[in-house]
Each structure stands twice: as structure tokens, then as C-alpha cells.
Amino acid sequence: MKGKTCRDSKVIKTGRVFPQDTNNHHTLFGGKLMRDIDDVASISAARHSRTECVTASTDSVDFLSPIRPTDSVCLESHVTWTGTSSMEVFVKVIAEDLLTGKRTLAATSFLTFVALNNKGTPAEVPKVVPETKEEIYLHETAPARIQRRKERRKQSKELATILSELKPWDNPSS
Numbered sequence: 001m002k003g004k005t006c007r008d009s010k011v012i013k014t015g016r017v018f019p020q021d022t023n024n025h026h027t028l029f030g031g032k033l034m035r036d037i038d039d040v041a042s043i044s045a046a047r048h049s050r051t052e053c054v055t056a057s058t059d060s061v062d063f064l065s066p067i068r069p070t071d072s073v074c075l076e077s078h079v080t081w082t083g084t085s086s087m088e089v090f091v092k093v094i095a096e097d098l099l100t101g102k103r104t105l106a107a108t109s110f111l112t113f114v115a116l117n118n119k120g121t122p123a124e125v126p127k128v129v130p131e132t133k134e135e136i137y138l139h140e141t142a143p144a145r146i147q148r149r150k151e152r153r154k155q156s157k158e159l160a161t162i163l164s165e166l167k168p169w170d171n172p173s174s
Contacts, residue, residue, distance in 0.1 A: 003127040006078040006135040009048040009089075011040045014074040017067060028067035033093065037061060037109045040077040041089040045113035048079040048087055049125045052116045056086060059110040059149055067106050071095040080110075080135070081142035085122035087113045088145065090138050110145060 013036065023029045038055060045053040067073055074094045081088040093107035117123040130139040 001124060001126050003129040004048055004079075005129045005131055006080065006139075007131065009044040009077075009079040011043045011047070011077045012074065013040050014072055017069045017071055017073060019069065022069060025066070026069065028071075028073065030061075030063060033063075033067070033073070033107060034058070034061055036073075036075055037077075037091045037093070037107075038111065040075045041091050041109070041111045042113065044077040044079055044089050045087050045115070048082070048128075049113075049115035049123065051123045051125075053087070053113040054116060056112040056114045057149065057153070059088075059112060059145065059152075061107060061109045063107050065095065065104050065106050067093075067095040068097070070099050071097055073106070078135070079128055080130070080138040081146070082125045082128055083146075085115050085125055087115065087125055088142055089113060112149065 015036075017028050021028055021032050038058065042053060042055065072095070074096065075091055076094070077089055077091040079087045080090045089111045091107075091109040091111070092105065093109070094103050095106040096103045115123040115125045128139060130136045
């Protein structure tokens with residue numbers, strides 16, 4: 001299967017911050033940004049694989065600086081690494097003060113998606129061909145992130161074995 005460049009999966013989405021999008025600190029509500037991150041990342045995964053995709057995990061969302069009502073929010077995403085059917089997608093969030101033009105890196109995020117065939121089972125995806133300095137760095141550092149992701153998933157599965165699915169009021173041990 002031939003590889004695809006990061007550019008092939010690039011998604012750029014820019015929007016404004018409106019009053020209903022802010023929290024009690026008068027900054028962009030984190031949950032709204034997380035929804036937008038998953039949205040653009042899912043499009044990048046579908047562009048790379050040209051299949052239906054599902055979010056397997058949101059590996060990280062790091063909020064680096066607040067996004068204010070005077071800012072626009074630009075989300076840029078692309079696939080950085082692939083396994084057989086999985087894709088790591090990076091999302092960079094840049095806030096731009098519309099009054100001054102100052103741009104600030106506001107957040108970064110890594111998500112994992114799985115490509116699905118028409119039967120709903122994992123589908124093979126093309127490899128990634130990075131081109132820019134940023135893309136090469138993200139591609140080269142992906143194996144370490146993948147290892148941490150595997151460790152975290154193993155820990156989550158171990159935790160799941162002791163968690164109760166009973167209603168809290170029906171569970172005398174809670």
C-alpha cells in the first residue's frame with residue numbers, strides 16, 4: 001500500500017469565540033474545544049484512510065494558554081503515524097487576537113483512530129510520509145507515544161476488572 005503525505009490528511013478549521021462558548025473565567029470552554037479537536041481529527045483520519053473511522057482514544061489534550069472572546073481559534077490536524085489499521089492524529093490549536101494579530105499556541109492534542117471497512121472491522125491504512133520539519137519530528141517521536149499509549153491501555157484494562165457496574169446506591173462496597 002502506497003504512503004500518503006501529512007498534507008494529504010491536513011484539515012484547517014477557523015472559528016470565532018462567542019459568549020455562549022465561554023466558561024466562568026471568560027475563556028473558551030474546554031469541552032467545546034475538545035469537541036472541535038475530535039471533529040477535525042476525524043476528518044484527517046478519514047482523508048488518510050478513505051474509510052469510516054472511529055475514535056479509539058483521545059491520548060492527550062494539553063491546554064497551553066487561554067483562548068479569549070477577542071480571539072479566533074484555528075485548529076490544524078493531520079495524521080502523523082499509522083499502524084496496520086490505526087492512525088495517530090495531531091491537532092494544533094492557535095489562538096489569534098483579532099484586535100492585535102498576535103498568534104499563540106493555545107493547545108495540542110494527540111488522538112488515535114481506527115479505520116473500518118464496510119463490514120465494520122479494522123481496515124488497512126497507508127503509511128505516513130512526513131515532509132516538513134514539524135511533521136518529521138512528530139513522525140519520529142510517535143513510537144514513544146505509541147508505547148506509552150499501550151501501557152496506559154493495559155492499565156485501563158486492569159482497572160476495569162475491579163470497577164463495579166452496579167448503580168452506586170445498589171453497591172454496598174462503594
